[in-house]
Amino acid sequence: MRLAAIGFDADDTLWHNEPIFAMTEQQFEELLSAYCPVEEIRRRLFEIETRNLHHFGYGVKGFVLSMIETAIELTGGHITGAEIQHLIDWGRQMLESPIELLPHVETVLHSLAVHYPLLLITKGDLLDQESKIARSGLADLFTHIEIVVEKTPQVYARILARHHIPPEQFLMVGNSLRSDVLPVRTIGGLAVHIPYRITWPHEVVSAEGITYFTLDHIGELPAFVRRLERGEVEDL
């Protein structure tokens, strides 16, 4: 089996992202703790975020708007202008957070890029993702960079068709079963799941009946790819 290309997710696969949201959420819970128990704040924020995904999509701006709506609702409209200004300032800080690569990422990408076309496939806000990719210093290692609204089987199929990559020779690597593993398996591609230590509840799905590979960290990927190509990995 010869791979034609390897795809990588970005947030929480190549660099830390979820902790930036988690940290802001914690500040948000502290801000509202005078009005409401923490569990209620967390639950309501997640509900409002989920409802708003359809309108606002993924990313920091939508998250800030959801925090503002949650704060207005949970304080019965008593939140002050100055407090809402904090929420927006936190958003700006999130957008400017330094990019911290996960361990092994640079060496692994450099070594794989010699042998395979690498694709970066990430969902979210265009400006935010482009800025993170630029700041990561990794952009030149990828043959194609695809920023998409949602990672569905159709979206993966379109990307692979555009670049003439047969799905059965495509391996996707990422931390989200929902976005990186299931849709790729649906169109006949291979997928490696590398769990990150925090998963946003929205990305948690049941993968019952779906077969995929799992690695502990991205440092194990080059050896795995060699074994896969030599036929030493059990078939999915």
Add this chain to the structure above:
Amino acid sequence: MRLAAIGFDADDTLWHNEPIFAMTEQQFEELLSAYCPVEEIRRRLFEIETRNLHHFGYGVKGFVLSMIETAIELTGGHITGAEIQHLIDWGRQMLESPIELLPHVETVLHSLAVHYPLLLITKGDLLDQESKIARSGLADLFTHIEIVVEKTPQVYARILARHHIPPEQFLMVGNSLRSDVLPVRTIGGLAVHIPYRITWPHEVVSAEGITYFTLDHIGELPAFVRRLERGEVEDL
């Protein structure tokens, strides 16, 4: 001269967009009119929008966040939660506004698509622009759809290179001198300016010393393209 492809801007070139922002801005001015003269509101909102472009990019979500910041500042923090909720609700309404095509757009695109690859090149928010393109019913007429953060000469050069289009055989059509005309002329392409009746001040630039074509409306485009290819249009 044979054109290799024709590019189109979307907002205010193919469909009405600026009036949706203008209408919301008017509601915003009414909301704050108790606190501040209208000219001051307008000026400060534009300043805050311009400052935020770097963080939030173009599009409705960034506009809503800028309205919220402006409202907090101009009311000295006295704006209520309920009023801020209005601003977010207006944003959701903007995102759901029906797409109204400009006159002639459908027939012009249908007739040109028979002879040329058509590109849609639009800047802004990924989710918002994809949703508008889908709702426009025009997506199938375009060979390629490119949603970008900013329309710079480099961005146009990258798009044309990716699709093997020589810049000197590329014609871009749009309502913004800043985004559709100047950057394309910079890389040696041709550009047709079709002014829209409102222009967001951010897109107003001086085009002194830059040559380009101007049409009154998009209905004139097919005849113009014919004359261009026959060499009946004076050289730029």
